[in-house]
């Protein structure tokens with residue numbers, strides 16, 4: 267038997283109680299690992315260098331539209347080899363829970379900018395030729411059982427048709443996928459021209475432009491040039507990487523970092539109370555035992571250390587499991603939220619912070635019982651038996 | 652013979668509210684090395700208090716307590732703890748084993764305070780269990796043992812670090828007659844064969860008859876010291 271195994275045995279004197287407490291610590295640290303990383307993802311600066319695809323969006327609010335007229339000006343910038351537009355349609359298919367992004371696009375332009383998207387050339391031709399044509403990601407079509415030729419009704423929530431009609435209908439003319447990508451595309455695409463003519467207001471506006479640069483080494487310069495072009499117009503732009511653009515989009519929700527900190531604060535306050543209560547209860551139950559250990563020759567500090575060790579072990583164990591589970595889930599989560607938060611990853615900094623937090627929690631929870639154990643007078647404690 | 656316990660003018664008072672209770676009043680006591688002493692007396696006469704002073708888990712209000720050549724009343728709490736680990740084995744009425752540990756680990760517990768290696772600790776714990784006749788119960792937890800068996804484990808724990816003095820507070824107080832006799836035989840064996848000095852508090856005259864000497868405590872003072 268070692269001191270560690272002694273601490274271990276004492277910790278698990280009430281197996282169920284300890285396991286339940288451990289479980290809540292695990293969950294707290296799992297949340298910590300994930301939410302902290304989400305908050306991180308919003309603050310990570312994305313390096314513009316080294317990418318050949320940029321997104322041009324409105325500088326001040328991504329809800330404002332940009333004029334389609336920007337397209338030609340951007341195309342004329344030296345170093346730009348291709349440019350196309352897209353936008354946010356919103357819209358409800360069946361009900362709000364079945365959400366997927368829907369973009370009005372230029373069929374050929376969009377697929378040219380995204381060569382990793384694979385579509386049958388005949389279907390792309392059909393998409394370009396059919397006014398109400400639409401193409402869907404293969405997975406989405408499979409999920410809803412759509413067949414080529416099906417009419418897909420979408421109810422407008424942002425963009426009604428001229429005359430106030432909210433019911434849009436698109437004809438599925440093709441499906442696409444991205445066999446080389448880990449994360450499959452999710453956007454449902456239809457013709458910008460049709461959308462722009464049919465909508466009630468906002469004609470001539472687009473959500474953002476996607477730009478291809480001839481050489482990744484030029485991307486920073488190209489971005490600067492584009493933004494300078496519109497600097498003093500009412501429609502100033504901000505040119506960034508796709509990752510940064512996605513982050514900006516998600517940040518619309520509010521100050522994510524602050525929200526995460528708030529949630530974590532509440533979680534850890536609860537865990538602190540819960541764990542402290544467990545440790546206090548465990549201490550009360552074994553006052554005579556601690557007195558016996560002192561009788562055997564364990565010093566006051568020695569006994570206090572054992573009690574503190576239990577709290578530390580519980581919190582470190584819970585912290586370790588929680589963070590390990592977070593790391594194990596990291597990949598899956600990163601894939602699942604790549605669309606909105608492409609920079610999600612659990613950093614070493616988060617893990618170190620988690621470990622320190624676990625140790626801090628252990629001390630916070632174990633200190634009072636440890637001090638009580640240290641003060642415990644043998645004779646009084648034995649008499650209480 | 653040399654004295655292993657030497658108390659001079661020992662007084663122990665407790666303050667309860669405004670009242671001061673003198674539990675031990677000017678006690679002088681000498682116990683020789685190798686003796687087996689039974690300490691008797693009515694309830695509340697101060698037997699446990701006296702035993703606690705000898706065992707170094709309590710301090711006198713005044714007077715000197717010298718045990719195994721050390722003035723306990725002059726030691727710090729930390730030094731006392733170290734001294735207890737080296738020189739004293741305790742046996743309580745209610746065994747006071749750690750319920751989460753097996754018999755073997757309970758016995759090994761005091762050895763965590765020594766410099767012994769893990770393997771040696773285990774070997775010594777098993778030897779102690781063998782002496783009390785419980786080597787086959789090494790992996791049982793206290794809850795899986797009878798009262799008599801638990802007390803044997805407690806005795807094994809008390810002797811495992813090879814102390815000079817065993818201090819036993821009503822070790823048979825919670826046991827039936829025949830189990831009590833077995834425990835008393837064991838203590839006698841430890842006294843005769845292993846040379847342990849034993850001080851045992853008991854209410855039971857039959858238990859006291861296993862000792863070499865009996866001391867009577869009444870109202871905080873020693874009233875008689877009769878040879879067995």
Ligand SMILES: Nc1ncnc2c1ncn2[C@@H]1O[C@H](COP(=O)(O)OP(=O)(O)OP(=O)(O)O)[C@@H](O)[C@H]1O
Nearest residue numbers: 646665667672674693694695696697698699700701
């Ligand atoms: N911590 C304490 N505070 C106040 N009084 C105490 C304390 N400890 C012991 N006493 C009192 O001291 C007296 C002697 O107690 P002690 O436990 O030594 O008696 P005892 O002879 O062992 O009795 P018993 O046979 O019942 O075990 C009792 O009156 C007890 O109430």
Ligand SMILES: [Mg+2]
Nearest residue numbers: 698699700820
């Ligand atoms: Mg008593």
